[in-house]
Amino acid sequence: MSERAAGAVEAVFREEWGRLLATLVRWLGDFDLAEEVAADAIAVAVERWPVEGVPDRPAAWLLTTARRRAVDLLRRRQTYAAKLAILKVEAERTAAEQHATGPLDSAQIEDDRLRLFFTCCHPALPADGRVALTLRYLAGLSTTEVARAFLVPEKTMAQRLTRAKRKIQDAGIPYRVPRADELSDRLPGVLSVIYVVFTEAYAASQGPALVRPELADEAIRLARILRDLLPAEREVASLLALLLLVDARRDARTDDAGALVLLADQDRTRWDRTKIEEGHDQLKWALRGGPPGPYALQAAIAAVHDEAPSYESTDWRQIVTLYDVLRAVAPSPVVDLNRAVAAGMAHGPAAGLELLDELAEVPELHGYHLLPAARARFLEDLERFDEAAQAYRSALDLVGNDVERAYLRNRLAAVDAERAQRLDQKDPP
Secondary structure, three states: OOHHHHHHHHHHHHHHHHHHHHHHHHHHOOHHHHHHHHHHHHHHHHHHHHHHOOOOOHHHHHHHHHHHHHHHHHHHOHHHHHHHHHHHHHHHHHHHHHHHHOOOOHHHHHHHHHHHHHHHOOOOOOHHHHHHHHHHHHOOOOHHHHHHHOOOOHHHHHHHHHHHHHHHHHOOOOOOOOOHHHHHHHHHHHHHHHHHHHHHHHOOOOEOOOOOHHHHHHHHHHHHHHHHHOOOOHHHHHHHHHHHHHHOOHHHOEOOOOOEOOHHHOOHHHOOHHHHHHHHHHHHHHOOOOOOOHHHHHHHHHHHHHHOOOOOOOOHHHHHHHHHHHHHHOOOHHHHHHHHHHHHHHHOHHHHHHHHHHOOOOHHHOOOOHHHHHHHHHHHHOOOHHHHHHHHHHHHHHOOEHHHHHHHHHHHHHHHHHHHHHHHHHOOO
């Protein structure tokens, strides 16, 4: 296979897979069948393009090939007679469109892809199913890649996808874009799925690596796709801004050995200024025309961090104010935790610790390792080393990521060493 053909197949698979599958799902009404014929079309391309050359419009070629494959399959399956009739109608309509306007109606395909977003992220589906479907069918990751991203066996991920697709069928989830009066209720669910993918990529909850760059790139790509599909939605732009402004720091989050580097110690020359500038542009646009939504506020917080030339010069008071607004717009225990940390930076560790202690009884934070980790750091700053050591141990009991675990162990060792030194000073031999 020539390098050009191999590159074209890869580009189509990543960039056009969602478009191809979205149209096939609309035609066939069946995820499994659509995926089967799409994969068959890719396989034919791999076989024929090196010999015949890459077509001028590879996505259109794949769609035509997939439709022909679907017709062949449906003719052998009598129970699919209705779908075969739909395909014949679509073939006639597409042929007429090709004669009049070219190989593909791009507006229709983009509508199909938007339908696929809202179907994969439908609130009737379980949260893990929404994420799995989005990565598989819109991002184009294989089942193996999705399983690897979330550190589960491939068989488990395949079952998760199967259950989600069955739920779509059994619950009669419609394959459509929500009406204008429904969009405000449904869009946050789509944005949440992309955000979950990104947060897992940027700060992996489990496993040996802190950051999963390929998964972070996919989340940003999905946000860009949605931004193109819904150009008037300010919170879509806000989400893209947030991802870019946070991801700009990716390379500085670990050192050459893969160890965690906190924001205070990061080399800011390693931050991606191009992403920061693009994130700022998206955020400025999103802040026009009305009060900010939750993603806009989070992006604004990220922007304050990115604008600071050093950790010491960070405007922590402004960050606290932004968290106050975010608490009013989208309250959550994690927002309260982040605000408490920012308040500790703005007003001193004692103030931050007091706020963190108020969160100790919040049920949603009982298994969240960052609460005792934040307490430990403030206790350490206050030289309350016995309590800091206990808080670090609590965090170690909860943490799932190996890189974060190593960092917490190092901090605990440092605190224990400080405790021992102070005991020696009190009780000289």
